[in-house]
Amino acid sequence: MAEPVRNRWAEWLLERRHGGDPEDLKSTLDFLIPVRDRVLRNAALTGGEILLDVGAGDGLVAFGALEIVGEGGRVHFSDISQDLLDHSRSLARQMGVLDRCEFVHASADDLSALEDAFLDVVTTRSVLIYVKDKQRAFEEFHRVLKPGGRLSIFEPINNFTYPEPPHLFGGSDVTPMADLAERVKAVYASRQPPEESPMLDFDERALFDLAERAGFEEIHLSYEAKTKPGNLEVDARDWETALRSAPNPFAPTLGQALVEALTSEEKERFVAHLRPLVETGKRRSRDAVAYLWTVKREEAS
Ligand SMILES: C[S@@+](CC[C@H](N)C(=O)[O-])C[C@H]1O[C@@H](n2cnc3c(N)ncnc32)[C@H](O)[C@@H]1O
Secondary structure, three states, X not given: OHHHHHHHHHHXXXXXXXXXXXXXXXXXXXXXXXXXXXXXXXXXOOOOOEEEEEOOOXXXXXXXXXXXXXXXXXXXXXXXXXXXXXXXXXXXXXXXXXXXXXXXXXXXXXXXXXXOOXXXXXXXXXOHHHOOOHHHHHHHHXXXXXXXXXXXXXXXXXXXXXXXXXXXXXXXXXXXXXHXXXXXXXXXXXXXXXXXXXXXXXXXXXXXXXXXXXXXXXXXXXXXXXXXXXXXXXXXXXXXXXXXXXXXXXXXXXXXXXXXXOOHHHHHHHHHHHHHHHHOOOOEEEEEEEEEEEEOOOOOO
16 A cells, blocks of 8 residues: 555645646745745754654755755655655665665654654644544654754645635636536545545644644634735636646646536536636635644753
């Protein structure tokens, strides 16, 4: 079982997330880089420190951290995907920073490969959303941190947007096609039943409580929710790219979902309606995210 899961993560992060389109990847990074910078700022990371990035993926946060910790610091990349760890290792080699990196094949909720209390900072971005046992993950973060060590997290809060009302599909108004849209949405739901999905079983308050129960005492939470009309600059997507894209590694691409849900005549009608909305960025975005940062208590004297 482990092999397909690993490959699925690498395939999604390196390809299906942005439909293999460099333009789409660029807009993903335009969104992600400020998020990464904020996670690192909240961690108050400084030169010479040792950081663990949990679910490091292709190294967005970890490589950013390497620049800050400098020559005297170290960064541990952990992930459940060996393929992504190998990818990051080869990037680190190309960048000439391999001697300051460690790669750990581990799940966020089982960091037993790492000793207790040796890290200055733990970061994680958009990983807990895929982890079933979030409490255990927080306990592991607490265990591996030194007293006085910091944890800094970013997670999307998907249950703010779920379920989408019947007249919307990915934020686009599909009122005249709501029946077809529901059938396409049912394909996504069949792959990730909402009642079992770790992507929907928490909100910002739950993150706060999880941190507190794991033993963190000083906890900061910043929750941001917004909705806004789309615009051509930011939200327009090439249709072929949209068809090749999937919102997460467990979901089908839009193209696959359309084929699975609709007859070819229905698909033609649905696409005739949806495509111009996607291509012109005419959609209403609605999302919520949480940043949480906290400190492990200094040892009592
Ligand atoms: C959305 S990506 C985020 C990657 C990276 N943190 C970033 O900021 O770009 C989610 C990452 O979490 C990893 N992942 C998924 N489930 C995990 C788990 N249980 N433990 C550790 N990593 C996990 C995936 O392999 C993937 O690299």
